[in-house]
Amino acid sequence: PYNGPSADEILAKRKAYLSPSLSQLHSKALNAVDGKMQYLFDEEGRRYLDAFGGIATVCCGHCHPDVVEAIVNQTKRLQHSTVLYLNSAIADFAEALASKFPGDLKVVFFTNSGTEANELALLIARLYTGCQDIISLRNGYHGNAAGTMGATGQSIWKYNVVQGGVHHALNPDPYRGVFGSDGEKYAKDVQNLIDFGTSGNVAAFVSEAIQGVGGIVELAPGYLPPVYSSIKKAGGLCIADEVQCGFARTGSHFWGFETQGVVPDIVTMAKGIGNGIPLGAVVTTPEIAEVLTRRQYFNTFGGNPVCTAAGLAVLRVIEKENLQKNALVVGSYVKERLNALKDKYEIIGDVRGRGLMLGVELVTDRQQKTPAKAETVHILDQMKELGVLIGKGGYYGNVFRITPPLCFTKEDADFLVDAMDYAMSKM
Ligand code: PMP
Numbered sequence: 310p311y312n313g314p315s316a317d318e319i320l321a322k323r324k325a326y327l328s329p330s331l332s333q334l335h336s337k338a339l340n341a342v343d344g345k346m347q348y349l350f351d352e353e354g355r356r357y358l359d360a361f362g363g364i365a366t367v368c369c370g371h372c373h374p375d376v377v378e379a380i381v382n383q384t385k386r387l388q389h390s391t392v393l394y395l396n397s398a399i400a401d402f403a404e405a406l407a408s409k410f411p412g413d414l415k416v417v418f419f420t421n422s423g424t425e426a427n428e429l430a431l432l433i434a435r436l437y438t439g440c441q442d443i444i445s446l447r448n449g450y451h452g453n454a455a456g457t458m459g460a461t462g463q464s465i466w467k468y469n470v471v472q473g474g475v476h477h478a479l480n481p482d483p484y485r486g487v488f489g490s491d492g493e494k495y496a497k498d499v500q501n502l503i504d505f506g507t508s509g510n511v512a513a514f515v516s517e518a519i520q521g522v523g524g525i526v527e528l529a530p531g532y533l534p535p536v537y538s539s540i541k542k543a544g545g546l547c548i549a550d551e552v553q554c555g556f557a558r559t560g561s562h563f564w565g566f567e568t569q570g571v572v573p574d575i576v577t578m579a580k581g582i583g584n585g586i587p588l589g590a591v592v593t594t595p596e597i598a599e600v601l602t603r604r605q606y607f608n609t610f611g612g613n614p615v616c617t618a619a620g621l622a623v624l625r626v627i628e629k630e631n632l633q634k635n636a637l638v639v640g641s642y643v644k645e646r647l648n649a650l651k652d653k654y655e656i657i658g659d660v661r662g663r664g665l666m667l668g669v670e671l672v673t674d675r676q677q678k679t680p681a682k683a684e685t686v687h688i689l690d691q692m693k694e695l696g697v698l699i700g701k702g703g704y705y706g707n708v709f710r711i712t713p714p715l716c717f718t719k720e721d722a723d724f725l726v727d728a729m730d731y732a733m734s735k736m
Contacts, residue, residue, distance in 0.1 A: 311352045316340035334361075334701065335693050336686070344371025347714045347721055349698065357693070360725050361700035363665060364521055364553050364712035368581030369626040371714065376584045379622035383615045391419060391612045402617035405624050406590065409563055412572050416598035419612020420589035423552035423579030424452030427515070429591050430575045431456050434513035434546040436600040441474040442511040444502055444540070448480040448704060450522035451515060451550055460515055463523065463704055474512075476502045480520075481529035484659045484670065485678065492532030500539045511545035513575075518565030521553030524703025525668025525710055527661055533569035546597065549573035552589075553666065556581040557627050557715060560637030560664025568663065584626075586619040588612065632715035639717050640664035646726040647711075654733050656681055665717060668702070669709040669729075680705035684736065691732035697725050 314322075320338060323331065339357065343350040347370055349357045362371065369376060383398055391399060399419070407415040420426045435441060445451065447462040458466070459473045462480070480486055481495035488494035503511060514536060520526040537547045554565030555578050562568050564576070574597060579589035590612070610616075627633065644660060644667055651657040651669075658672035671681035671688075685707045692699060700710035709729075713721065 311342050311354070313342070313352070315352065334689070334698075336690050339693065339698070346370035346373065346716050347718075356696060358697045358713075358721055358724055360711050360713040360717070360721070361698050362712075363558065363714045363717075364580060364700070364710070366580055366583075366585040367714045368556050368558075369584050369623055369630070369632065369714060370716040371585070373584060373622075373626055375626050375629075376619050376622040379618045380586065380615055383618035386614075388613060388615045390609050391614075392607060392609070396614045398614040398618045398621070399612055402612070402621040402624075405621055407592065409624070410576065410592055413594040413596075414572075414576060414592050416593055416595050417612075418591040418593075418598070418601075419617065420579070420591065420608060421587045421611050422452075422589050423550075423577065424454050424457050425608070425611065426552070426577040426579055426589035426591050427451045427457045427460070427548075427550060428454050430515070430548045430577045430593075431460065431513065433575060433591070433593065433597060433600055434548065436603065437546060437597050438510070438512045438544055440508075440510050440512040440544065442507045443473075443475045444478055444499055444511060444514045444545075445475055446480050446516045446520070447477045448482065448520055448523040448526060449516055449550075450520070465704065466522070476506050478502055480523075480526065481532040482526050483529050484526070484661065486529065488529070490529045492529035493535055495529055496532055496535035496539065499536045503539060503543045507543070509543060511540060511543045513546045513548050514540040515548040515550055517550045517552070517554055518568055519554040519559070519662060519666055521666070521710070521712070522702055524670065524708035525662045525666060527663060528569065530569075533566065533571045537571050537573075546574040547571070548575045548577065551576055551578045552580050553712070556623070557633035557636055558664055558666045558712070560633060560635075560640045563633060582623065583616055583619045584623045586616045588616040588620055627715070630716065635717070636664040636715050639719055639722055640667065642719055643667060643711065643722045643726065646722065647729075650726060650730055650733070653730070656684060656733065656736070662711075665711070665713055665715055667711040669711070670703065671707045671709070680707035682707045685709065687736070688729065688732045691735070692728050695728040695731065697728040699725070699729075
C-alpha cells in the first residue's frame with residue numbers, strides 16, 4: 310500500500326519548488342508509484358500499460374529483477390568515480406558493449422546522458438578533423454547543452470544558442486519531406502551544403518536513424534550511404550545518434566544505423582543502455598579516440614561502477630530474453646494492427662517506424678496533412694483513463710510515440726490498439 314502524498318500534493322510541490330519549464334504528458338498527471346516490467350502503478354494501485362517507457366529510459370522493463378540485482382550488489386560493494394582507480398564493472402561493460410559493434414568501433418567513453426555523449430562526439434570529430442562545420446538534420450534532436458542544442462533541428466527545443474557552425478540539411482522525411490521516400494535526392498542536399506555552405510571540408514554529420522523526439526521519422530531508404538560517402542570525401546566523420554533507436558529496439562537490427570547498411574565512425578547512446586540508470590556512451594575507433602589524449606579529459610561519474618553494472622545486466626537480459634526478436638515480432642504485429650486502424654479512421658495520416666519504435670501521425674485532413682494537435686492530446690488523455698500510456702512527439706505535437714519496454718507482449722499490443730480504437734471511436 311502507498312502512504313505517500315497524493316498526486317495533487319505532489320503537483321503543488323512541483324509547482325512551488327521545481328522548474329516551471331517541466332512539461333506534463335497528460336492533462337491530469339499520473340502519480341507513478343511503482344513499476345514492474347511493462348506496467349506502472351499509481352497511488353491507488355491502478356495498473357497502466359506503459360507503451361512509452363521504453364524510450365523514456367527502460368529497455369528491459371521497469372525494475373527488471375536482473376538489473377535491480379546488479380545495481381544493488383554493486384552499490385553494496387562500491388560506488389565511486391569512473392576515473393582514478395581500476396574497477397571490473399566498468400571494464401567488463403566496455404568489453405561487452407564493444408562486442409556489439411561492427412568494424413573497428415571498440416573504444417568506449419562513458420557519460421551520464423545522451424547530451425553529454427553527443428557533445429563529446431562533436432568535440433572528438435572537431436579535434437580529429439581540425440574542422441568546425443557540422444551537418445545535422447532538420448527535425449533531429451541531439452541534446453540540451455550548447456553544442457547539441459545547436460545541432461538539434463527543431464525551434465521548439467532551442468533557446469538562443471550560437472549555432473556553432475552547424476548546418477541543418479533537408480530532413481529525409483518520407484511523409485512530409487519534399488522528395489517523399491527518395492533517399493538519394495535528400496542526400497544531394499548534404500553534398501550541396503558541403504559545396505556551397507562550407508570550405509569544402511567538414512567535421513561531421515550527425516543523425517538518428519529513426520528520429521524519436523521528431524515524431525518517429527524513419528530516414529528515407531537509401532539516404533545514409535550517399536550522405537556518408539559525401540561526408541567522408543569532405544574529410545568528415547559520420548556520427549550515429551542511437552540514443553533512442555539503439556539497443557535492439559528496431560527488432561530487425563541491434564543498432565538503428567544498420568537498417569541503412571552503413572558503418573559510422575562514432576556512435577552515441579544513452580536512455581535504454583542502463584534501463585533507467587543515468588548512463589551514456591560514445592563508441593569510436595582507436596585511431597579517432599586518440600585525439601582526446603591531447604589534453605586531460607575527465608568525467609567524474611560517467612560510467613561509474615553502479616551504472617556500468619546495470620549496463621552489463623541490460624545487455625545480458627536482451628540476449629537471455631531474446632528481446633530483439635520480440636521487438637521484431639511484437640512490433641510488426643502492433644504496426645499491422647495500427648495500419649488496420651488507419652483504414653478505419655481518417656484522422657490517422659501515417660503509421661510508421663520499426664520494431665518497438667512506432668509512430669502514428671494524426672491529421673485533420675489527409676490531403677493537406679493538417680496536424681490534429683488537440684485531438685492527439687485528447688486521445689492521449691483518454692487512453693490513459695483506459696489504462697494505456699503512450700507518448701507524443703513531432704514538431705506539431707501530433708504524433709503518438711509507441712516505444713514500450715522490449716518485453717511488450719502480443720496481448721499488450723492488442724490492449725494498446727483496442728484502447729486507441731475505442732478512444733478514436735468516441736471522438
Ligand atoms: N539524442 C536523442 C536522439 C534523444 O532522443 C535525446 C533525448 N531525448 C538525446 C540525444 C539527449 O539525451 P539526454 O536527455 O539523456 O541528454
